[in-house]
Amino acid sequence: MERVLIKQGAEGKLYSSEFYGKPCIVKERFTKSYRHPALDKSLTTQRMKAEARALLRCRMSGIECPALYMVDIESRCIIMERVLNSVTVREYTRTLQEKDDAKNLLSLAKQIGEVLGRLHSNNIIHGDLTTSNMLIKGYGENSRIILIDFGLSYFDSVAEDKGVDLYVLERAFLSTHPNTEALFQVILDTYKDNNKTGAEDVMKKLEEIRMRGRKRTMVG
Amino acid sequence: MAAEVIANELFPDSTITLALFRNVENVKEIRQCVMNGTFEAAILKTSMIVDPFQVIVAANKAVVHQNKVGKMMTKNVHSEILFNLSPSKNISDSFRKFGAGDTDQSVFIAVIDDKTGQTLQAIQNTVKGQQVDVDEVKQLSDLNNIKKIYKLTDAELSWSPLDALVTRIAAKDIMTI
Numbered sequence: 429m430e431r432v433l434i435k436q437g438a439e440g441k442l443y444s445s446e447f448y449g450k451p452c453i454v455k456e457r458f459t460k461s462y463r464h465p466a467l468d469k470s471l472t473t474q475r476m477k478a479e480a481r482a483l484l485r486c487r488m489s490g491i492e493c494p495a496l497y498m499v500d501i502e503s504r505c506i507i508m509e510r511v512l513n514s515v516t517v518r519e520y521t522r523t524l525q526e527k528d529d530a531k532n533l534l535s536l537a538k539q540i541g542e543v544l545g546r547l548h549s550n551n552i553i554h555g556d557l558t559t560s561n562m563l564i565k566g567y568g569e570n571s572r573i574i575l576i577d578f579g580l581s582y583f584d585s586v587a588e589d590k591g592v593d594l595y596v597l598e599r600a601f602l603s604t605h606p607n608t609e610a611l612f613q614v615i616l617d618t619y620k621d622n623n624k625t626g627a628e629d630v631m632k633k634l635e636e637i638r639m640r641g642r643k644r645t646m647v648g
Numbered sequence: 649m650a651a652e653v654i655a656n657e658l659f660p661d662s663t664i665t666l667a668l669f670r671n672v673e674n675v676k677e678i679r680q681c682v683m684n685g686t687f688e689a690a691i692l693k694t695s696m697i698v699d700p701f702q703v704i705v706a707a708n709k710a711v712v713h714q715n716k717v718g719k720m721m722t723k724n725v726h727s728e729i730l731f732n733l734s735p736s737k738n739i740s741d742s743f744r745k746f747g748a749g750d751t752d753q754s755v756f757i758a759v760i761d762d763k764t765g766q767t768l769q770a771i772q773n774t775v776k777g778q779q780v781d782v783d784e785v786k787q788l789s790d791l792n793n794i795k796k797i798y799k800l801t802d803a804e805l806s807w808s809p810l811d812a813l814v815t816r817i818a819a820k821d822i823m824t825i
Contacts, residue, residue, distance in 0.1 A: 429657045447657060448704045480819045487815055490803035495811035496818040497705060500658075502716060507818075509811065 429454075439475075439579065444510060447497050451510040455479075455579075458504070473501055475579060480506065482552060482578035489550040491543055492574045511563050511574055518559035521605050532568050537614035543573045544597075544615070545622025548590045548630065555580030557597040559604055587626060591633030592642055594619070598634075651757075651768055652782050654704065656711055664707045665759040665768055666700055668785055672777030676750040682726075687770045690729040691748045692756040695790035696797070698810050700782045705814045706732035707758050714760075725760045735798050735816055745797060753777075754788055 431443035431454060440457035457472050459465075476499060486493045498507040515523075517540070524533045540562065547554060554561070556577060563574040584590075594616070601612055616634075620627040651667035672678075679691055690707075697703060710728035713719035722728050722739055734742030748755045755775070759767050772779065794813070795805060804812040 448654060448701065448708070450701065477822045481823045484815055484819045484823055487804060487812060488801055490801060492807065495808070496815040498708065498712075498818050499822060500712060 440504075445507075447507050450497070451512060452497055452507050453494070453510045455506045455508070456504055472504055476501060476504070476506055478582060479578045481583075482554075482581040483508070485550065485552055485583070486547070486575060486578070489546060489552070491546055491550075491552075492572060493578070494574070494576060511565065511576075514563040514565045514574065516560050517562040517564050517573070518604055520564045521559060521608075525605065533611060534614060535569065536564070536571070537611045538618045539571070539573050541615040541618025542622050543575065544594070545619040545627070547575070548593070548619075549623040549626060551583050551585045553582050553584050553589045553593050554578065555582065555593070557593055558600040559597075585626075587629035587633045588637075590626065590630045591637050594630065594634050595637045595642060598638075651779070652700070653762075653765075656708060658708070658712060659715060662711050662761055663763060664704060664711070665757075665762045665765075666703060666782045667757045667759075667768060667771065668694070668754070668780050668782045669757070669775050669777040670754045670780050670784070670788075672753055672755055672775055674774075674776045675748050675752050675755055677776075678755065678771070678774055679748065679750070681770075681774055686774075687767045688724065688726055688759070689767060689771060690726040690758040692730065692733070692758065693746055693748050693752060694754040694756045694785055694788040695752075696733070696746050696794060697756055697785050698789045698791070698794065698813060699786060702810060702813050702817070703729070703733070703756065703758050705817050707760065709817065711760060726758070729758055729760075732817055732820065735820065756782075756785055 429445055431445045433441060434444045435442040440455055443454040443456065445452055445454050457476065460468055480496055480499050483493050483496050494509040494511055496508050517536070521533070521536065524536065554575065561575065561577045563576055565572050565574060598612055602608060620631070623630070651665055654664045654666070656662040656664060681687055682689055682691055692703065707729050709732050710725050713728060714725045720728050722731050730746045731739055731742045733746045736742050757771060762768055791809065794800070794809065798813060798816055800809065800812050
């Protein structure tokens with residue numbers, strides 16, 4: 429299997445390859461020599477399983493994400509679909525901003541809000557929501573959002589965690605794309621429409637988190 | 649129409665052979681041959697397969713598990729393919745739902761490590777039917793039944809049933825629906 433390295437992070441390497449003729453991404457987590465081998469194995473296994481589970485849960489909840497091809501705990505690899513003809517929402521937003529395309533920016537924000545609302549109403553916490561972890565396929569009206577990188581995801585129904593998820597996105601969104609406060613508000617508004625039961629609590633938490641930051645203060 | 653022989657991506661020495669037969673009259677006989685050991689192969693129900701890739705993913709997983717001691721859930725690599733295809737953890741239930749039935753008129757065959765082509769030859773000699781391109785399995789799949797057995801949602805069905813199935817097959821030992 430020929431692999432081309434495309435990205436390297438703190439936890440693993442991302443390769444582009446082919447899996448029986450289908451374009452795929454191989455995500456390999458490396459061993460960390462500073463950890464005890466037993467702990468290292470258990471952590472890696474846990475995270476790989478969490479990622480596979482999240483991909484399946486999302487798919488079943490009607491949220492688009494890459495198809496899973498293979499999970500190999502022994503070799504620390506997850507093989508999944510490589511989404512062709514797509515760009516990250518980060519790049520897409522940049523392009524739209526350069527063109528000053530307010531109409532498509534608005535529909536993009538609505539789409540993001542819709543996907544996130546659905547994600548959270550199914551109690552899936554992504555854990556690392558940024559515009560780089562969302563892909564967009566197509567352009568304008570016909571585009572679809574595909575969520576990627578579920579390495580930090582988990583399932584929880586607590587409003588706090590959902591609030592943190594949105595807060596992380598807000599920080600990432602506003603720092604990568606300046607002057608988009610109004611746009612982010614659109615994301616939140618559509619989010620509310622798509623997560624009717626929980627949105628109110630999450631919004632309250634979000635306010636709270638904005639005041640204190642992502643981490644809870646540890647006093648007492 | 650020739651069968652498709654595919655080299656395993658992770659274990660290059662291993663191969664997967666796929667073949668599809670239509671208008672088959674003697675599924676019962678073929679199954680008997682597998683059961684009494686005349687040849688070793690996975691005899692699959694065509695109505696449960698949407699694309700050859702689905703079988704490849706299941707077979708690939710079976711081979712990887714075979715090469716790692718203690719990973720296999722069933723007796724041999726061919727029955728493991730059937731088991732991997734199925735969303736159920738019940739082995740005999742998996743065989744019943746994903747193995748070809750006696751009255752089926754088509755069979756999808758997967759053979760692991762048939763390097764000399766001997767097994768395929770033996771199968772071709774046994775099957776009373778017409779061998780066709782493996783891609784024709786797309787015409788034979790029964791989406792309603794697939795949807796029911798794999799518990800697919802309507803959204804999944806509308807994008808790509810194949811992606812939904814391979815995701816389930818790949819994640820089977822991690823999470824059951």
